[in-house]
Amino acid sequence: MSTPAMSAFEAGLLSCTTCNLLSRPADPANPGYCPRCGAHLVWRRHHSIQYTWALIIAATIFYIPANLLPVLTTTALGSTESDTIMGGVIFLYTSGSWPLALIVLVASVMIPLGKLIALAYLLIQVQRRRVRNRHDSARMYRVVEFIGRWSMLDVFVDAFVVALVQLQPLMSVEPGPGVVFFMAVVVLTMLAAQTFDPRLLWDSERERQEFNG
Amino acid sequence: MEAIACRDCDLLQHIPPLPPGGKARCARCGETLATGHADPFRLPLVFTIAATIAFIIANTTPLMDLSAVGRESSTTIFGGALEMWEQGSQITAVAVAFCAVIAPGCHLLFLLAVLIAVRRPPAPRWVGEMLRSAHFMEPWSMTEVMMLGILVALFKIAQLATVIPGTGMFAAGVFVFLLAAVLVTLDSREVWARIKWADGTLPPTSAGTDAAGTAR
Numbered sequence: 001m002s003t004p005a006m007s008a009f010e011a012g013l014l015s016c017t018t019c020n021l022l023s024r025p026a027d028p029a030n031p032g033y034c035p036r037c038g039a040h041l042v043w044r045r046h047h048s049i050q051y052t053w054a055l056i057i058a059a060t061i062f063y064i065p066a067n068l069l070p071v072l073t074t075t076a077l078g079s080t081e082s083d084t085i086m087g088g089v090i091f092l093y094t095s096g097s098w099p100l101a102l103i104v105l106v107a108s109v110m111i112p113l114g115k116l117i118a119l120a121y122l123l124i125q126v127q128r129r130r131v132r133n134r135h136d137s138a139r140m141y142r143v144v145e146f147i148g149r150w151s152m153l154d155v156f157v158d159a160f161v162v163a164l165v166q167l168q169p170l171m172s173v174e175p176g177p178g179v180v181f182f183m184a185v186v187v188l189t190m191l192a193a194q195t196f197d198p199r200l201l202w203d204s205e206r207e208r209q210e211f212n213g
Numbered sequence: 214m215e216a217i218a219c220r221d222c223d224l225l226q227h228i229p230p231l232p233p234g235g236k237a238r239c240a241r242c243g244e245t246l247a248t249g250h251a252d253p254f255r256l257p258l259v260f261t262i263a264a265t266i267a268f269i270i271a272n273t274t275p276l277m278d279l280s281a282v283g284r285e286s287s288t289t290i291f292g293g294a295l296e297m298w299e300q301g302s303q304i305t306a307v308a309v310a311f312c313a314v315i316a317p318g319c320h321l322l323f324l325l326a327v328l329i330a331v332r333r334p335p336a337p338r339w340v341g342e343m344l345r346s347a348h349f350m351e352p353w354s355m356t357e358v359m360m361l362g363i364l365v366a367l368f369k370i371a372q373l374a375t376v377i378p379g380t381g382m383f384a385a386g387v388f389v390f391l392l393a394a395v396l397v398t399l400d401s402r403e404v405w406a407r408i409k410w411a412d413g414t415l416p417p418t419s420a421g422t423d424a425a426g427t428a429r
Contacts, residue, residue, distance in 0.1 A: 018341075018345050019341065019345075019405045020402070020405070021405070033411065034411065035410055035411060035412040035414075036341075036405065036408070036410045036411060036412075036416075037338075037341045037345070037405070037408070037411055038338070038341075038411030039345075088369075091369070092365070092368065092369070095368075095372065097368055100364070100365050100368055103361065103365070104365060148352070149352055149353075149355050149358055150358055150361075152312060152355050152358050152362075153358055153361055153362050153365070154362070155305060155308065155309060155362070156293075156309065156313070156355075156358060156359045156361075156362025156363065156366070157362045157363075157365045157366045157369070158297075158305075158366075159293040159294060159296070159297050159305070159306075159309045159362075160276075160288070160293050160362060160363050160366035160367075161366045161369055161370060162293075162296050162297055162300055163288040163292055163293040163295075163296035163297070164277070164279045164286060164288055164366070164370055164374075164376070165279075165370060165373065165374075166286055166296065167281055167284045167286065167374075170281075170284070171281075171373070174300045174301070175297055175300050175301070175302040175305060179302055179305045180302065180304050180305055183304070183305055183308050187308070190352060190353075194352075
């Protein structure tokens, strides 16, 4: 094929976000529904930038209590001890398992923070209408989208520690208030990655005026 | 057309283009000479059925047993969420139950429905809806994350008590691999190519070619 590279929009075609069928809408201002799967057709996800920003800001706010409040409270023979996420990492490290400490550190602290920074960076680039390196930005988006679910790790760790260590009256573990905030950070950043439309990174000047004006 | 000599009787013959799943037999001795490329949904369906069995075992048998100072406790996947709920962290409990049990279960159920219904094209429209729901569930189905979480949890508990992994743990591990196999072998374009269109028309007969090719 020797056709010059052009986007579907430039060719007057629209790809369905559900089933990927290309169709030529009769009225470009109001594309209607996909003839194959019946999904609502959109040129770019509606309000992608605003929704993604809203989710990122909410996640950033929750990130603070998620790290400051305890996620686990251990009661053993009358004494009570609380652990934050970082405390859990340090516990794993000092008890001799640095690989697990590293996994939890990466999954629970670095990935959520990295996702927030990466998505904000992508959004700022799109809004300033100057995407520096499109290939790198696209790769960054894919990594963010792929890696997000692994942050849920700490929530599962806490759930199973709580479920197993119920040896009343000797010892019991309760979930702390930090878990809810941490889980909210993970869910919100996953949703943020889903609402961001990666096509915005590749749009030409004409397409930007159309979708991001 | 491709010339071939029968392996059994050495008769030289041509093999015609074969339909999917079709077989070419030797004109003289009846030996199978070639098979058309297999049904693209057979392998995903086999993996999905196996994954469903593993999923059921993983959720009904204990994940692990714990014994400390003469006391014993054991938990299932759902039990982990239930304990969270009882300890007053209801929102987290719901999230754990969703990501560890409900999302993988629905994901499997939707895939199973799609793969069974699509065997007889043209598939009805609800199959498309099911496929869309399966894609929606995919990122929230976190069994492999849960497995790693259990590993870390086990290590944390190891100093307090003896922990023995149960049947559920092994089944969950098998489930992770089988689900990955389903996702690798299933081509959703092939599914869409066999579903009745929303505007009432039948899918183009050349199943497997993307409609995008003709739109240009």
